[in-house]
Amino acid sequence: MQETISICKQLRPGESFIGKQGLQYAVGISAESVGAKAIHMQLMAMPPGGRAFAHKHATHETAIYALSGVSHVWHGERLENHSIVKPGDFFYIPADVPHLPYNPSQTESVTAIIARTDANEQESVILLPELEGIHPR
Secondary structure, eight states, X not given: OOOOOOOOOOOOOOOOEEOXXXXXXXXXXXXXXXXXXXXXXXXXXXXXXXXXXXXXXXXXXXXXXXXXXXXXXXXXXXSOEEEEEOTTOEEEXXXXXXXXXXXOOSSOOEEEEEEESOSXXXXXXXXXXXXXXXXXX
C-alpha cells in the first residue's frame, strides 16, 4: 500500500468579502483555499464605527488575535457580558456563544486574525436578529 504524502501550501489572503456577520474578511486558510479539514484562518477588518450582526458559530470555537485598533464585544446568551479587545490581546469565543463585536472609534479601524474550528468560513454562522435590539446601533 502506497503512503499518501500531504503537501504544505503557502498563500496570501484571498479577495476580501463581507460575511453574513456584516464584517469584511480576507480568507487565508480554509477548506476552499487549501483543503483544510478542521481549521479556518482569516483576516478581519472593521471600519471606524463598524459593527457586526449578533451571531454565533454553531459547534465551532473561535480564537482571535487583535492586530490593530480597539474592538468591543458583547457576548453571552443575552449579550450580557462586555469585553474590550486591544492590540496584542487574544480573545476566545466558545462554540455556540452569541456575540456582537463593534468598533466604537470614529477614526481608527480594527484588524484581527481569526481562527475557527470550522474549515468553511460561513457554514457555522447563525445570525441572531432577536438579539439586535438589546444593544441598538
